[in-house]
Amino acid sequence: MLSRRSFVAALVALPVVVSSAPAAPAWWIGETVSKAGPREITAKRFGGRTIKATLISKVTPKTIELMSTANDNSTFTMWVVFPKQKNTHVFVSIDGEWFMSDSYGHDDTASQASFQLDRATAQRLAKALNVTLHERSKIDAGLRATWAIPARASTDATAAIPVKLRVKNEGKTTLGFVIGGRQRGPRDNRFSFTVSRNGKPVPIKDAPDFGGISYYKKLAPGDEHELTVDLRSWAELGTPGMYQIDAKYEGELAKDGVMPSTAAERKNLWDVSLAGQGGILVQ
Structure with missing residues (x-):
């Protein structure tokens, strides 16, 4: 049995643990x-x-x-x-x-x-x-994208080949669909294309952008909006043949259609990648 003196001595001998913040x-x-x-x-x-x-x-x-x-x-x-x-x-x-x-x-x-x-x-x-x-949470429920790529085009390099993207809000809440931000240059680089002719890849023109003014197009439930670009800004389609087109639009949606005004409000964005395909007979 420990005496009072030996018990105190044992306590003194115990290591002291200090946790630092x-x-x-x-x-x-x-x-x-x-x-x-x-x-x-x-x-x-x-x-x-x-x-x-x-x-x-x-x-x-x-x-x-x-x-x-x-x-x-x-x-x-x-x-x-x-x-x-x-x-x-x-x-x-x-x-x-x-x-x-x-x-x-x-x-x-x-x-x-x-x-x-x-x-x-x-x-x-x-x-x-x-x-x-x-953190972000999904806000693109109900967004529908429809591409319109012409079935035919001429070999005339001065004649535009219009490619149209139509977006429609089929959801129950208002969305903002970003437009611009990558058009300061020869084309709108939110769009991108992969092109092949008779199964062989067609080179895509080098055309960097330098940003640009952007805004969020407000789309209430049922609203839609259409964008049009000229495919010739991306590739030469002057040789007759059957061209396969893969199209993509890289954009953002904003909650309630409101453009973020602070850094924290950027949590209310949602990236979207809208893809489409089509074939064009050039003659």
Whole structure:
């Protein structure tokens, strides 16, 4: 049996376990480097890339938004706004691990940075930063797309070959259908085509776009809208033959037909890929 003195001694001999709280997130601006130096860190970027950088000074964010950028909520963007500062990379330390912004910039009022994240990292940062993780939910139920591709066309290169896409909201709620955003150039690159003649692929013209103004066409239940493009903007169809056309439109829908006005509201978007096929006899 332990005496009172030996019992107290045994208690004193027990190891003391102290649990430390996770370090608070730290925000810095910095610059990438190729050689070691003072305040050097190794930071992660989307896709598992690592970057060496030197920290310059601490910064404090004004707002932090974490929102999904994919329908399956597998990828996210963290959008951070700071008081106006030096235009350079932004870094954040979470539990001793550093993450580097994928883009940065500023306007007349503030500086901004964005981080591209996979789902696991986004969940981790949302918890550490105590911010809401905005996820997407499906909003395209009832959208019907119909393609109209002419059955015949001439070999005249100056005669347009109109391809029409008609979308109709057959659902029960109002949707916004995006138009524009990729038309600053020779064509609207929300459309894409694969063309073959008599079974052989036809080259697609190289025509990059530089963005463009976009808006969301409001479609109440029963409403429809039609878009038309000239197929000759994508391929030469001047040789007689039977052409097989595979068409696609890459777009977005907006909940209630409302264009997002904040980063967080981008959770109310839903990507759509509308495909169609047709054959054209050129003679």
